[in-house]
Amino acid sequence: MIRIVDSDFHIDDLYSSIKSNKNGAISIFVGTVRDDLFNENQIIDSIFLECYEDLAIKQLEEIRDLAIKRWKLNDCVIIHRVGKILLGDKIVLIITSSSHREEALRSNEFVIDQLKIKAAFWKFKEFGKDSKIIEAKKEDRKKSLKWKDIVK
Amino acid sequence: MKITVKYFSWIRVKLNKHEDLFEVNDKLNFQDFKSYLIQKDNFYLEVFNDDSIKFFINFKEIENEEIKLHDGDELGILPPVTGG
Helix, strand or coil, X not given: CEEEEXXXXXXXXXXXXXXXXXXXXXXXXXXXXXXXXCCCCCECCEEEEEECXXXXXXHHHHHHHHHHHHHCCCEEEEEEECEEEECCCEEEEEEXXXXXXXXXXXXXXHHHHHHHHHCCEEXXXXXXXXXEECCCCHHHHHHXXXXXXXCC | CEEEEEECHHHHHHHCCCXXXXXXXXXXXXXXXXXXXXXXXXXXXXXXXXXXXXXXXXXXXXXXXXXXXXXXXXXXXXXXXXXX
């Protein structure tokens, strides 16, 4: 299941959706809004997520399909929010299920690392009515490179 | 023919719009269309000179600038992504 949603989601419902007797392991990653600084002395109160939806869906499907193939997953769910998201709230959810824990854990890390540098989403940090673009991080690109020889 | 151009992130903010619809001559390729946009507004020069920006036609990344454009095509201009 791949979804781009403009409101909060319930982890329990999505967890239930992938339950299967074939699973020996289910790995869940949730990305949330952290208390980064907006200015020198001000903590953000929200972020805004922009998306090129048709392209992002296609990119997330490609990432999911690679993960399922490489780690022989039973399932892979990716949910990503867009729009205004308050401090502490959920941004993204990745659930991977497999027969054994190593596959579920490794594939989950792969999916978030790839999503970070490939999927058409852009973050802005917000304080009141002010908004600033969040720049892409070099570390995210480095992290994604480690999968180059592992997933082909 | 008509080409839609979609803007995101700092480009959308700078232009203060999500998209434009351009009516151009038939038989243009992407390279020609780049020149057309630069002639219309010098801002596009900054965009096309920025190596971090990626260009997609109908949700497929452009690998060859000589790719032909067709009526109804959608060009996405994408600064580095920051989702997740």
